Amino acid sequence: MARTRSETVETDDGVRLWAQRSGEGPPLVLCHGGPGLWDMFEDVAGSLTDRAAVHRWDQRGCGRSGPCAGPWTSERFVADLEALRRHFGLERMTLLGHSWGAQLALSYALAHPERVNALVYVSGTGIGPDSDWFDGYTANLVARLGERPERLARWRELTDRPVRSEAAERERAVLQWSAEFVDRERDLEQAGRMAERWFDINTECNKAFNAERRRTWGTPELYAACQQLDLPVVVVDGALDIRPRSAVDSLERALPRVRRVILPAAGHLPWAEDPRGFREAVTAALR
Incomplete structure (x- = not known):
């Protein structure tokens, strides 16, 4: 049985990050989505521990990591990921990022290409x-929620509240996350699984990174940097993600060494709806 070990990683500015290592093999580091959420990769890690030493972590100020006041910048989060790499003694690693975490993993690869064997870019939104x-x-979010009119009405009611209790925040998140799944009979159940381990959403972090992305993404400088990224990149998309997949074309065009895997029956969390296809894509990158 693969051994699982939770640890605390301390960054150079004294913030404590929750991290966990499981499995044996080439190092694979997972960067969760958000911004402002926490690691939800338990199923992903469990499916890959026979192929890799899987490292999970909660980003600063989120989930099981210690509280802090930021800073909420890509530069700082890249430095946190570098602290995790040093803590576990990883000379090089395969990086897998999902959604916002795909942006973070790409940012790290651009800053430290010598530390990355390969990048697995999952359900991102391009450059x-x-x-x-x-x-x-x-x-697409409103349309998918609108397939259950009472669900859309409740989500809008909760969204419009200026202040929400923890229970209301969780309910709103589960309703919104249900739109990420293709199976309309089990979507609410699958979204509920994402919220079984619940922490406060770091809204300050979320707002800061959304503002940063609007300033810095879509620039000629970012496109040029990606053109120079001499690493194998596997782009994994669920074809039925409510974020238009055409947005990722910008990244695919820029990268010199890229392979794109589109899973036709999956949404934003492709490992949940096509676990076999997702595992095959990741294990190919590990090789």
Whole structure:
């Protein structure tokens, strides 16, 4: 049985990060989505511990990591990921990032390509401006929730509240996350699993990174940097993600060594809806 060990990683500015290592093999580091959420990769780790030493972590100020006041910048989070790499003694690693975590993993690879064997970019939104995807995402979110009119009405009611209790925040999140799944009979159940381990959403972190992305993504400088990234990259998409997949074309065009895997029956969390296809894509990157 693969051994699992939880540890505390201390950053150079004294913030304590929760981290966990499980399995044996080449090192694989997972970067969770958000921003402002926490690691939800238990199933992913469990499916890969026979292929890799899987490292999970909660980003600063989120989940099981210690409280802090930021800073909420990509530069700081890249430094936190570097602290985790040093803590576990990883000379090089395969990085897997999901959603916002795909942006973080890409940022780390651009800053430290010599430390990365390969990048697995899952359900990201590319390197273009928000106009490539955000309006489409919003429309698709409302349309999918609207398939259950009472669900859409409740989500809107909770969203419009200026202040929400923890229970209301969790309910709103589960309703919104249900739109990420393709199976409309089990979507609420699958979203509920994401919230079984619940922590406060770091809204300050979320707002800061969304503002940073609007300033720095979609620039010629970012495109040029990706053109110079001499690493194998596997882009994994669920074809039915409510974020328009065409947004990722900008990244695919820029990267010199890229392979794209599209899982036709999956949404934003492809490991939940096509576990076999997802595992095959990741294990290929590990090789």
